[in-house]
Amino acid sequence: MAEPKFGPAGNSLSFYAAGMKSTKQAPRWVKEFGLDAYEYQCGSGVIGSDANFMAVGEEARRYGIAMSLHTPYFISLSGTDPEKRLKSIEYIRKSVHAAELLGADIIVIHTGSATKISREEAVALAKDTISRALDEIDTQVIFGLETMGKVNQLGTLDEVIEICGISKRLSPVVDFGHLNARDRGGVFVTPDDYRRVFDRIGSALGSGKAERLHCHFSKIEYTAGGEKRHLTFADRVYGPEFEPLAEVIAADSLSPRIICESDGTMAEDALTMKRLTEEAASRLCPDR
Helix, strand or coil: CCCCEEEEECCCHHHHHCCCCCHHHHHHHHHHHCCCEEEEECCCCCCCCHHHHHHHHHHHHHHCCEEEEECCCCCCCCCCCHHHHHHHHHHHHHHHHHHHHHCCCEEEECCCECCCCCHHHHHHHHHHHHHHHHHHCCCCCEEEEECCCECCECCCHHHHHHHHCCCCCEEEEEEHHHHHHHCCCCCCCCHHHHHHHHHHHHHHHCHHHHHCCEEEECCEEEECCEEEEECCCCCCCCCCCCHHHHHHHHHCCCCCEEEECCCCCHHHHHHHHHHHHHHHHHHHCCCC
């Protein structure tokens, strides 16, 4: 049975405090830290040489680190400007190229905004853009569409599921902190609150996508407009708390990959999630 995997989104402050200088050192550092996943960050653009991406990928394979890649933040699948949507496809193409060199099996994509048009129109534009990207880009890399944290962004769970329904090459990336923030808290309190997310995805897209879901997790401060800023696990105000999700993963034998996006403590908080999940498994499933 596949096991859940945990890792950081990029390099934690402790990575640099330990004297690390280059992301090429990240896979070994992540492994020695006790983790087994890593999300390469291209939020500001796909910057770097092919040789560098290949070197990171070689290290990831050497140390058994599952790789993913976060695409540039300025991608907008739902943009009303046709030229910007074409540029978004090009950013996805460049991200896929880097992901293949890294050995990443999924890229994470922001869907865009829904401010000047209806949400239905935004979904339709996003479907069109991502369909064109799928048609133009021949790859085994999965296109992951992320749930978003601001109210004016496209990316509720239902919107992401609807868009992902157009192709098996698409998969939801559930950011639990985003979903909690866009509804201003209190979304994930009990195990069943989390379980409903997996059940909804399994019902709409198949049990395989739900059981092996790519996820982001962090605690996030929010305002009336949703997400404001990422926090660390020291937060006790905004949430969400991870313990109920750990129970669901253990009790339902799920094997998600959970990438931590805490503010500077991504590796530490990812290790906490791994420990909490192992403790839940020992408590709930002692004979497994």
